[in-house]
Structure formats: C-alpha cells, structure tokens
Amino acid sequence: MIGNMDSMVQHLDAIAEHVMRKTAGELDTYPRGVTPREEVYNAGNVSLLRFISPEGVEGTPLLIIPSLINRWYVLDVTEETSFIKQFAQQRPTYLIDWGYPGEEVGHLPLSHYYHRSIKRAVRQICRQTDVEKVDMLGYCIGGTMAYAFSCLEPDLVDHLVLLTAPIDFADAGIFAKYAEYFPIEEFSASMNKMPGWLLAASFQFVQPMGLYQKTKMFNDKFESESFMKLYNAMERWIADPVDFPGKAYYELITDLYKKNLLTKGTLMTADGQTVDPSARRAKTLVLNAGKDHIAPLVTTELPASDLAPVSKVTIPSGHIGITTGRNAKDACQSAIDFLTN
Template sequence: MSTPLPFDPQQAFNEMATFQRKLAAGMQNLRGLGEQDYANTPREAVYSEDKLTLWHMKGSNTPTAKVPTLIVYALVNTVWMTDLQDDRSLVRNLLAQGEDVYLIDWGYPDGADRWLTLDDYLNGYLDRCVDAICKRHGLNAINLLGICQGGTFSLCYTAMHPEKVKNLVTMVTPVDFRTPDNMLSHWVQSMDVDLFVDTMGNIPAELMNWVYLMLKPLRLNQQKYVSMVDILDNPVELKNFLRMERWIFDSPDQAGEAFRQFIKEFFQQNKLIKGDLQIGRQPVDLGMISQPILNIYATQDHLVPPDASRPLGRHVSSTDYTEFAFKGGHIGIYVSGRAQREVAPAIHQWLRDRT
C-alpha cells in the first residue's frame, strides 16, 4: 500500500499531544463525579414477590388514560433503561402524555432463583402483576408494553391469557430467532445449553456482558472510551456517559432454568414462530393474539435485527397491526434525542386511538 495520507506529521504529533492533554485535564473533571443516579421518576411499589417489584410510576399530573400500561422488560439488564434520566426517559414521556404506567423490576436472581422457569416468570410473576393492576383499577384487561426479551414474553403471555390484554406494544422484540443476521442466535446454535446451565447454574451477568461486548468488540470496548476523551471537559455529557456505563454493567444474573428454556426453545428451535412452543402446560400460539398490536423496531439494531421483529405481523391473527420503524439502534430507541421526540408520542397516539 503506497497511498500516502493527506495530513502532515506535525499535525499527527499535535493530535497525539492534544489527546494526552485532554486525558490529563479530564482527570480533574472525573474526580468527585462518583456514581450517577438513574431511575429518578417518582414511583410507588404496589406489589412484590420474591425479588420482583411492581412499580406504579407517578407523573406530575393525573393520568388521562383509562387503561394502564405495564412495561415488561427483559431479564437481561434492568428496566431502568426506560427511565435513565429526566430528559431521556420513555417512562416520563409516557406519563407526560397522560398514560398510566406500571413497570416490573425483575430484581437480581441469586442461587435461590436458579430453578425459576419461563412458566414461573410468565404464568406466575407476570400474571400476578397483571392481576394486581387489574384489581387496582377494576379492569379485566390492561395494555402491555414489552421490550426486547420482555416483548417476547408479552407475546407469549398475550397468547396464553388473551382475556387480560387489551392492547399490545412490542419494542425491539425478537420473534423470528433464526434470521441470518442475528449474531447472538448464530453463536448459540452449536452450544450444548444443557451442559452450559448444568455447569454454570445461574448465568453470571459478567458473562452476559462479555457476550454483548463481543458483538462489536472494538466499537464497544475501545472506540467508545477513546471518544469519551472528547467529552471529558463537558461535565453534563460526562455524567450522561457514566450513567449509561452504570446501566450497561448493572446487570442481573440469569436464572439458569429460564435461560436454558429461552436459548433452546427460542434461539435454537425457533418454536415461537413454528407454533409448537409450550410454557408450563400451556401452548403458546401467536395466532391466538387478536389484540391491536404496535410493533416498534430499530433499523440499526445490532442485537435484535429488524428482520427478527418484522415477521410478527404474519403470525398473529390481529387485524389491527401497526409497525413503526425507528431510525436508530437498540439503546438509542430509549435514550436518543430522536427517541424522546418520536417514540413515546407514537405509543401514546396509538393507544389513545384504541380507547
């Protein structure tokens, strides 16, 4: 390769020196910042069981929505991505629009939770949360807003308990787990999941984090921190960065049995769309879902590719199916400026049209 670079050596050395200077100066700004808070929206615990807490989120005004919406998050990471900070909060935005929002914090499983199955999570925990909300509001059915794996859970739950779900919103939700661009799925196909879970018990959060970092190893483990140097002189941006770092690595372990079932039956065998999935003793048939569905996916999602989400419309019996393509990634759909402007208003409008 003989192509010369267009910048001169002096410029290169200047850049090098600038980098080190910023780094040295940034040390002062980092000092004393400590741990950044998140999940600051006022809330009230209305139900709890084992490690789980059901929160009722409180907005400034009384909700105008007649039917409450329950956010069902994934078991990986924490639900607080939806309420990261005041100006980057799906929850706050939904409350501001007049929605009545509940969310499930699954908690941090430990050895005592190693035997929790998907049946325990869906027909146990989730079902009892839905019942608790229905009872509080004197309703027979509520809205579900499922996120990522929580979206898959919401689909399964709706298929098993259709009478308890009025409207269903899915966000960055995998439905077809075997699309060619799904890296996570690709990697687990040759894994002996039984040996994996029998050996590990609960799956440690650090291992999950490692897998996610390995999806884009250089971008997520190096370039991100190199770019951080450019914001070391901006305390606000730096706090935002550290808050996100906290969320990324604040991960619960995965209950072993639930992990085993999810990897085998969803990722490896793709049973959700094949129609032969069973959770507990109940069959899960997406064709049973006739509720209105809003399916939101992110066009640049590297964790749940759009092709994994879009097939949903083909497998449900709902005649009121809407897709919303968000221009961004798996995380940007919650925290980006565009997300604040587009996502919550779209959800609110869609729900309002169906009450």
C-alpha cells in the same frame, strides 16, 4: 504496633474511598431510574412498581415489561430521555422489576416469568385500578415475554407495544450463531444461573471495537454537560449486570433461539399450555430499530398465524439507542400515539 497498622489501613482506606468518589463523581451516586415511584406489590424477587403520575391522570394502565437480561431503568436513565416519565404523564404507569435473581430461582422455567409473574402483575393492576385489561410495552426479551403473554391471555391485553422485541428467531443474527454453538447442556449441568458479567461481556464481545469507539467519543465530547450526564447514567446502567435464572436461560436458548418455537406456535408453558399466536387479539405496534444487531429487523416479524391488527414503525438507531439516543423521542412519541389512538 498492631494498633498503628490498623489506623494506617483505615487511613489508606479513607483515602482510596475519597479518590474513588472524586473519580466516579456523579456516577457514584447516580440513581437507578429518575422518575419517582413506589413498590405496590412483590413476589419473591419480582416487584411491581407504580410511577407517580400528576394529579388527575387516568386511562388504561400501562404495564412495562423490561428485559430479564439487564436492569429496567434503561427506560428511565435521565429526565431528558426517560420513556417512563413521558408515559407516567399520560396514564397510570406500572413496571415489573425482575430484581436480581439468584440461584434460588435457577430452577424456575421461562414461563414462570412470561406467564405467571406477568399475570400476577396484571391482576394487581386490575384490582388497584378497577379495569379488566391493561396496555403493555415490552422491551427486548421483555417484549418477547409480553408477546407470549398476549397469546396466552388475550383477554387481559388491550394494546401491545413491542420495542425491539425478537419474536422470530429463525435468523437472529450474530446471537443466533453463538446460541447455536453455546454448550447449553454443559451449562445446565454446571450452573444455576447465567452470570450477568458473562452476559455483559458477550454483548461487548460481538462489538469488538465498541469500547474503543466509546472511549473516542468520550474524548471528543466530555466537555459537554448533557453528554456527560447521559454517559454517566448509561455507564451506571452498564455496570449493574443481572444474572439470568439457569432453567429460564436454557429454555431461552433451546426453545427460542435454536428451535424457534414461539413463531412455530408450539412453545409450551411449564403447566402445558400452548403459546398460540393465532389466539392473540391485542392491537400491536412493532417498534423496531433499523441498526439493531441484538434484535435485527427480521426477528421482529410476527408469525403468519398472528391475525391481530399490527402496525410497524422503524427508528433509525440501534438496540439501546432507541431508548436513549437522539431518536429516542421519536420512538417514545410513536408508542404514545399508538397507545392513545
């Protein structure tokens, strides 16, 4: 009897899996990033990935710093929209994969990521490619971290691209309001990490009609193969949330969103170094999105004390659209032009 039950359960399980695979379709096996790559270094959760470039490609290596809030492959979701594929064809391209941080890193400060981890990656790249400095591109909070790093280690960064990176948090829009009221002390006392699903839900929450509009768009366009490819790849990315380490999250909310210490030039690393924007020398491109609700245009302004050469390009799209939308190619080309000049 029990044997029969077992086989019945196994049978039902097989049917459920088959149905799920059929329903998920391409989404089920969609890759996390499409450009071929190899891991050249790792330290704890953090890995340094090198993307395979065509033979003979050389130049100053580019290090991409993705956001800690989500997975890096939003910059590499499909061949058609991939920033990384474009960069890898021009120059040696590396990326820091923050992995899936768990509670074991919940006590590490934000400076562990924006200083220690990035410095380790830069050191590895310099050793491997025999250069003394690298170019950098930071996306979203990754841009904030790349900016902080360029303040701390001005000799190691030649060019810096800040892709929709919030720097001045004085008027950071809807997220600043939520940060102001967020019970950060209670969070710190009860959790070692900010769960990824909660972060993802908060992004959906501030755009209450987003899901409805997305479903409507799906209904209008699902017969287009190119739309479905990008839609599936994006859903794959959205369904892959990452937890944010607890102490780093506490510092992100208090030091950046609430106190705006980076712009004030009073942000300190855990080992007591000041993140001083006036020390920066890297040639910088502020590449922002006109319809960005996560990093509104005013937040991408650099501090007045920052005297490094800066140029700006604004793309008419949203925070995610700038990497995968119809204007993504313009954004990518702007970054390439800046890095090659």
